[in-house]
Amino acid sequence: MSRSSLNVTGMWAIYRTEMARMMRTILQSVATPVITTALYFIVFGGAIGSRMQSVGGVDYGAFIVPGLIMLSLLTQSISNASIGIYFPKFTKTIFEILSAPLSFGEAVLAYVGAAATKSILLALIILATATAFVPVHILHPVWMVAFMVLTSIAFSLFGFIVGIWAESFEQLAVIPALVVTPLTFLGGAFYAIDMLPEPWRTISLFNPVVYLVSGFRWSFYGVGDVGVGASLGFTALFMALCLAILWWIFRTGYRLKP
Amino acid sequence: MSPPILSISAVTKTYKGGFTALQPIDLAIERGEIFALLGPNGAGKTTLISIVCGTVAMTSGQVLVDGHDTRTSYRTARSMIGLVPQEIALDIFATIWDTVVFSRGLFGKPPNPAYIESLLRDLSLWDKRDSRVIELSGGMKRRVMIAKALSHEPELLFLDEPTAGVDVALRRDMWALVRRLRDTGVTVILTTHYIDEAEEMADRVGVIDGGRLLLVERTAQLMRKLGKRRLTLVLQRPMATIPPELDGWPVELAADGQQLVYSFDANAEDTGIPTLLRLLGEKGIDFKDLDTSRTSLEDIFVRLVERVA
The missing domain is CATH 3.30.70 (Alpha-Beta Plaits)
Incomplete structure (x- = not known):
């Protein structure tokens, strides 16, 4: 192996092992979100949605589809990536990654790539499930995939940071439970932002998830709470922030190298 | 003349808490020798080899592996090193075969099933290749650690306390393995706090205590003193x-x-x-x-x- 070349074999080894680890738990990984999503459709789409007006010209059952997919995409990306890096830390097998001829960036790419792949697969499965309950049509399929990929990568990066930061399984669970779930529920997954009274509507504009859900919904139905440019801009900003934090972790060896 | 396989120059380590684990250390290891780092617990043995392997960042100094700087040419340097840490650390859900193949890939080497097979046979792991790590005995897990470290055919192997908490039979196996490795040209550096282990195994011994390398001598000479x-x-x-x-x-x-x-x-x-x-x-x-x-x-x-x- 030459001095400057990428260690593609090494990255592939991590990626494949991570995917294999996920496949070992394929039943939990797929069944849980699919069942949860199906329940949302039955309760919100079927029971409540039938008594609601359409939102912005879109049937309520169909309206919540992008939000639900986004919700899964966010939580799955974070949990996949955080467990992916936390587990070797916990079992101390991380020594092997640290002693390998692999750059920090390559390790991040492999772990984040595997986490993002899995959450995208899951999002697609949920999308397929949704079509069984409500009529879904996708106006901008390319943009839909683009939003999926960008969001899953951005939040897998975030999950990777959480996994490095966490020193216990409790800490690993706390960020998704205390930060991400509330932001997602208040992020317009189940409603349009303009359905909220003031000041909540304005406050919502500070919630990053609003931009993701809005952009994703726009790719389905051509309508969103905020402009698609703002949505893209925010996702990029979030990704840049995560990369900056990872750069700092690399520079300082934070919680990886004493 | 080829450079030493390992050259450590003025390496120091002070942990974030302010604890100085290593005073400036200088050490050169010749190709093909078995070198024992002898010292009590907390002497700095593990810190020193962790710095060479890249799992601990040094505070100052320089480490060259076959002339390659472990910081600026870390890819080349690290691909030559195999590390068996003191503690057993394995993905317990993976099979022996998968985890050893993973290690080889991680170090950038193309697949070589024939080599992995001979390695597993050599370590008496072949029959268990499809068993998951969680099903193995402690001795077997330790051998899996060695198989992983050797999976990418390193030229320099570190064994951190290879026989700590190991029964007599496994200890003899371990010593035999180290000799076989030396015969194939691998340089072996092991740490131990057993004087007889250093005597049995090593060509040279370095005595380390309190983060200082107190002496480096040929084993025979040291034993004359100790004898x-x-x-x-x-x-x-x-x-x-x-x-x-x-x-x-x-x-x-x-x-x-x-x-x-x-x-x-x-x-x-x-x-x-x-x-x-x-x-x-x-x-x-x-x-x-x-x-x-x-x-x-x-x-x-x-x-x-x-x-x-």
Whole structure:
């Protein structure tokens, strides 16, 4: 192996092992979100949605589809990536990654790539499930995939940071439970932002998830709470922030190298 | 001339809490030798090898592996190194085969099932290749750790306390393996706090304590020092001076002339003890008790530390 070349074999080894680890738990990984999503459709789409007006010209059952997919995409990306890096830390097998001829960036790419792949697969499965309950049509399929990929990568990066930061399984669970779930529920997954009274509507504009859900919904139905440019801009900003934090972790060896 | 396989220059380590684990360390390891780092717990052995392997960042200094800087040319340097840490750390849900193949890939080497097979056979793991790590005994797990470290055919192998908590049979296996590796040209650096292990295995020994490398010597020479024993005779009648008959004997008086202490080489064919005792009998120097003691590792450390300080 030459001095400057990428260690593609090494990255592939991590990626494949991570995917294999996920496949070992394929039943939990797929069944849980699919069942949860199906329940949302039955309760919100079927029971409540039938008594609601359409939102912005879109049937309520169909309206919540992008939000639900986004919700899964966010939580799955974070949990996949955080467990992916936390587990070797916990079992101390991380020594092997640290002693390998692999750059920090390559390790991040492999772990984040595997986490993002899995959450995208899951999002697609949920999308397929949704079509069984409500009529879904996708106006901008390319943009839909683009939003999926960008969001899953951005939040897998975030999950990777959480996994490095966490020193216990409790800490690993706390960020998704205390930060991400509330932001997602208040992020317009189940409603349009303009359905909220003031000041909540304005406050919502500070919630990053609003931009993701809005952009994703726009790719389905051509309508969103905020402009698609703002949505893209925010996702990029979030990704840049995560990369900056990872750069700092690399520079300082934070919680990886004493 | 090719550079040493490992060259450590002025390497220091101070942990974030302010604890200095390593004073400036200089050490060169020749290709193909077995080198033992000997020292008590907390001496800095693990810190030193962790720095070479890249799992701990050094505070200052430089490490070259076959002439490649471990910081600027870390890819080349690290791909030559295999590390077996002290603690067993494995993905317990993976199979032996998968985890060893993973290690090889991680180090950037193309797949080589034939090599992995011979490696697993060599370590008596082949029959268990499809077993998950969680099903294995402690000894087997340790061998899996070794298989992983050797999976990418390293030229320099680190074994951190390879026989700590290992039964006699496995310890012998381990020693045999290290010799076989040396025969194939692999340089082996092991850490231990057992003096007999260093004696059995190593071509050279480095004694480390309190973060300082106190001495580096060929094993035979060190053992000669460590092999020194002392015969203490408690005299019936205290002596003020050593009688002239004992001129030329390595003896000295202790405990205010109540004890006569004779130093001898326990490994020598003739320890001189019978001759000395006969001589004392002839000269009427009586003693009421006698005791022999071996210079302990602790004694050596104390003496070395005093000499350095």
